[in-house]
Amino acid sequence: MATETSQHAIDTMLLEERTYPPTEEFARRANAKADIYDEDFEAFWEREGRERLSWFEPFSELYEWEPPYAKWFIGGTLNVCFNCVDRHVDEGRGAKPAYLWEGEPAGERREITYADLQRDVVRFANALKSIGVGKGTPVAIYMGMVPELPVAMLACTRLGAPHTVVFGGFSADSLSGRMVDMKCEVLITQDEAWRRGSTVPLKQTADEAMGDAPGVRASVVLRRTGNDVPMQDGRDHWWHELEDGVSDDPSSCPCEPMASEDLLFLMYTSGTTAKPKGIVHTTAGYLCGVASTHHYIFDLKRDEDVYWCAADIGWITGHSYIVYGPLCNGATSVLYEGTPDFPDKDRWWEIVERYGVTILYTAPTAIRSHMKWGPEFAQRHDLSSLRLLGSVGEPINPEAWIWYREHIGGDRTPVVDTWWQTETGMVMITPLPGVTTTKPGSATKPFPGVDAGVFDERGNEVGPGGGGYLVLKRPWPAMLRGIFGDDARYRETYWSKYENVYFAGDGARIDRDGDFWLLGRVDDVMNVAGHRISTIEVESALVDHHDVAEAAVCSRKDATTGEAIVAYVTLKGSAEASVEKLAELRDHVAKKIGPIAKPANIVFTPELPKTRSGKIMRRLLRDVAEERPLGDTTTLADPAVVSEIQSRAASGSSDEV
Numbered sequence: 018m019a020t021e022t023s024q025h026a027i028d029t030m031l032l033e034e035r036t037y038p039p040t041e042e043f044a045r046r047a048n049a050k051a052d053i054y055d056e057d058f059e060a061f062w063e064r065e066g067r068e069r070l071s072w073f074e075p076f077s078e079l080y081e082w083e084p085p086y087a088k089w090f091i092g093g094t095l096n097v098c099f100n101c102v103d104r105h106v107d108e109g110r111g112a113k114p115a116y117l118w119e120g121e122p123a124g125e126r127r128e129i130t131y132a133d134l135q136r137d138v139v140r141f142a143n144a145l146k147s148i149g150v151g152k153g154t155p156v157a158i159y160m161g162m163v164p165e166l167p168v169a170m171l172a173c174t175r176l177g178a179p180h181t182v183v184f185g186g187f188s189a190d191s192l193s194g195r196m197v198d199m200k201c202e203v204l205i206t207q208d209e210a211w212r213r214g215s216t217v218p219l220k221q222t223a224d225e226a227m228g229d230a231p232g233v234r235a236s237v238v239l240r241r242t243g244n245d246v247p248m249q250d251g252r253d254h255w256w257h258e259l260e261d262g263v264s265d266d267p268s269s270c271p272c273e274p275m276a277s278e279d280l281l282f283l284m285y286t287s288g289t290t291a292k293p294k295g296i297v298h299t300t301a302g303y304l305c306g307v308a309s310t311h312h313y314i315f316d317l318k319r320d321e322d323v324y325w326c327a328a329d330i331g332w333i334t335g336h337s338y339i340v341y342g343p344l345c346n347g348a349t350s351v352l353y354e355g356t357p358d359f360p361d362k363d364r365w366w367e368i369v370e371r372y373g374v375t376i377l378y379t380a381p382t383a384i385r386s387h388m389k390w391g392p393e394f395a396q397r398h399d400l401s402s403l404r405l406l407g408s409v410g411e412p413i414n415p416e417a418w419i420w421y422r423e424h425i426g427g428d429r430t431p432v433v434d435t436w437w438q439t440e441t442g443m444v445m446i447t448p449l450p451g452v453t454t455t456k457p458g459s460a461t462k463p464f465p466g467v468d469a470g471v472f473d474e475r476g477n478e479v480g481p482g483g484g485g486y487l488v489l490k491r492p493w494p495a496m497l498r499g500i501f502g503d504d505a506r507y508r509e510t511y512w513s514k515y516e517n518v519y520f521a522g523d524g525a526r527i528d529r530d531g532d533f534w535l536l537g538r539v540d541d542v543m544n545v546a547g548h549r550i551s552t553i554e555v556e557s558a559l560v561d562h563h564d565v566a567e568a569a570v571c572s573r574k575d576a577t578t579g580e581a582i583v584a585y586v587t588l589k590g591s592a593e594a595s596v597e598k599l600a601e602l603r604d605h606v607a608k609k610i611g612p613i614a615k616p617a618n619i620v621f622t623p624e625l626p627k628t629r630s631g632k633i634m635r636r637l638l639r640d641v642a643e644e645r646p647l648g649d650t651t652t653l654a655d656p657a658v659v660s661e662i663q664s665r666a667a668s669g670s671s672d673e674v
């Protein structure tokens with residue numbers, strides 16, 4: 018452990034030495050073999066572009082890079098819906114399920130084949146045409162996890178209408194802000210959504226939002242729960258009425274030829290304080306990037322696998338790895354409407370067993386919830402169909418990784434920890450399951466054709482072991498094409514720290530084997546007595562203790578050390594909080610990392626504050642630790658959690674060293 022004030026941008030101290038090489042059997046059948054890394058970057062993407070996508074007009078130039086803007090597959094024309102739906106039917110796979118949908122209410126199930134999907138999309142695209150949606154019409158979509166959500170997205174792409182999907186948990190203000198920013202003319206929504214046995218009033222929220230977004234001239238409303246909702250004459254249309262008598266024959270609504278660089282969708286990401294950024298994704302590069310990564314990383318065997326990405330389509334993960342990547346590859350996917358703990362905490366495992374899921378992709382936050390609930394829920398079900406597990410969204414603590422592999426993957430399945438962002442569109446740093454020797458907590462290597470690195474403040478590469486800033490050094494097909502309507506902010510956010518190099522905003526280190534370890538957002542790095550310590554390392558040391566399910570750490574000001582570490586800890590179901598436990602946890606961190614990383618305070622709490630996409634909000638924890646008024650709480654999934662933590666912190670269930 019270092020004792021002097023360090024020179025590194027971020028100090029790294031936690032050592033994880035377990036390794037998992039791929040089994041021979043997995044490696045032999047894998048889509049990606051070791052030589053995939055030998056291929057030249059241009060040759061790799063050229064081949065992927067030509068082979069993975071079907072073109073109306075092939076591209077003439079691979080890419081053009083005028084920093085900070087890239088263009089890919091220049092001169093080509095294609096259609097996303099054609100690639101995701103029509104071509105599979107044309108090639109004789111119409112009877113293959115695209116989605117195995119499970120509603121949240123008991124017993125609601127639907128199988129949607131590629132032929133069904135084609136009919137549904139054509140019918141709905143024709144319905145949209147009847148209210149004036151065509152090439153270039155901006156459309157907002159505000160729905161739950163129903164099959165009609167991908168149908169609506171695909172219908173837009175069929176017509177060449179760019180969409181923005183707004184997560185169904187967002188408020189009227191968030192929805193209207195996005196619709197105004199994108200100048201949306203049409204909104205697609207539903208009466209209500211099911212969530213944990215109760216209903217979420219989507220149409221009511223949409224009405225409020227449309228009140229503040231006068232540019233929205235029409236809405237289409239899917240009947241989902243069947244409860245009464247107000248409909249405004251001339252503006253609001255029932256989905257089923259608009260489809261009445263409309264053709265579902267593909268020739269009645271041909272796929273619009275789109276240029277490679279035509280706008281496909283905007284996905285808004287909320288910064289912690291500022292206005293959300295409309296991240297721009299275009300047609301060909303995005304589709305190629307997500308299809309290619311999906312094929313190699315998830316090792317998809319199109320005709321054998323049952324793939325399940327248990328995210329929400331309202332986030333980029335759902336766009337890329339529930340809708341566009343898997344459909345482009347002709348996969349069969351599970352689509353689940355509800356929450357993991359309804360009606361009971363084994364719902365996911367029941368689904369895995371029922372459909373024989375072979376590939377599961379989820380987030381560390383979900384894995385840690387399952388850890389907290391205990392492995393007995395998974396043990397009720399036969400999970401032997403699983404052959405590959407994936408993780409995304411946050412750094413995964415080594416113990417959570419091991420738990421996932423052991424209790425869900427039966428200690429057989431590879432685990433792929435995939436690093437990427439809304440902005441990158443596709444996975445960027447990841448193991449390839451038949452090639453990479455994985456390490457719990459490491460996202461391992463850049464995907465073939467991706468050039469990533471770790472820089473110090475001044476833009477020099479940081480050597481093995483040292484922590485710094487994660488950067489991407491050359492363009493990639495699915496990269497963002499800017500922030501919608503805000504060139505200055507695009508340049509400032511991603512391209513001002515280093516020249517012509519993309520700054521991701523995450524800390525990372527590369528070990529001696531060239532494997533990447535993600536250290537969390539750089540804004541969360543703590544400075545204790547001159548040591549720049551990443552939150553994830555202390556959190557992982559805490560989660561390494563057998564009684565801890567989840568931990569979040571942040572820093573508060575301290576007179577002697579500059580900053581002191583405060584930890585918020587959730588214990589596993591049966592464990593009890595006590596003064597002895599506090600001392601034990603502190604010692605555990607000292608043993609795993611070093612005394613410098615010992616939390617000054619520990620607060621036990623049953624829940625941590627998270628965003629609706631499951632990321633821990635350390636900014637709020639800092640406010641609590643410093644007894645400041647709380648900053649913006651609108652993106653919190655459950656605002657009650659913070660007041661609970663505030664009162665626990667104040668009532669002395671925390672402890673000072």
Ligand code: WTA
Pocket residue numbers: 286332333334408409410411412413434435436437438439440460521522523535536537538630
């Ligand atoms: C974090 C989600 C560590 C990271 C696809 C990134 C991760 C942000 C990982 C993007 C991972 C995502 N390991 N951190 N495997 N995956 N992140 O835009 O901080 O919702 O910058 O995209 O999540 O979040 P976003």
